[in-house]
Amino acid sequence: MTESISKRLPKPHSKNSEMRTNLAREAVAELSDELLLLLSDVFSLFLKTKNFHWHVTGPHFREYDPMFDEQADQIFATTDVIAERAPTMGASTVRSISDISRHQRLKDNNDKGLAPLRMFEEAHVDNQQLTMFLRQLHESVNGTMMLPLRVSSRSGLTKPNVGHGFYQRHWSISDSYRRNKQQ
Numbered sequence: 761m762t763e764s765i766s767k768r769l770p771k772p773h774s775k776n777s778e779m780r781t782n783l784a785r786e787a788v789a790e791l792s793d794e795l796l797l798l799l800s801d802v803f804s805l806f807l808k809t810k811n812f813h814w815h816v817t818g819p820h821f822r823e824y825d826p827m828f829d830e831q832a833d834q835i836f837a838t839t840d841v842i843a844e845r846a847p848t849m850g851a852s853t854v855r856s857i858s859d860i861s862r863h864q865r866l867k868d869n870n871d872k873g874l875a876p877l878r879m880f881e882e883a884h885v886d887n888q889q890l891t892m893f894l895r896q897l898h899e900s901v902n903g904t905m906m907l908p909l910r911v912s913s914r915s916g917l918t919k920p921n922v923g924h925g926f927y928q929r930h931w932s933i934s935d936s937y938r939r940n941k942q943q
Contacts, residue, residue: 792851
């Protein structure tokens, strides 16, 4: 019985997915694949930022700890918007941590005793990469005339300035990195 049901269900990102948009099936597959990559990277960056929040030490702990926590909250706030976009097009999104790890482009950090400066450096680079990935997605979407992400200003993905939160977070972490590098 399970086998017959699985044969009837569409595979994620397949041409058999239910169409809920006027986009060509190939455009839906491409956009949903790009959203899957972006969502995997956002979850990866969220967990890494939480890791930094949980493990930051040193004389500036009271400044860095809440900053990393706030950054993580902002990053997490974007996940629902990204994840819910693919199903609205009739596609699928991530289903598990292993699914995320298969698709993420940002590297994990499992180092113990990471110095705050190294945390800022990694957060800076990762936010820069995530911003680049978001820009690439926007370029892909421009050809389809479809706005892929739209939520409140709290999440950082707003209309008409979609992605502003990513860019603002990148600026904030970059500024912190530069200031701490000079100390």
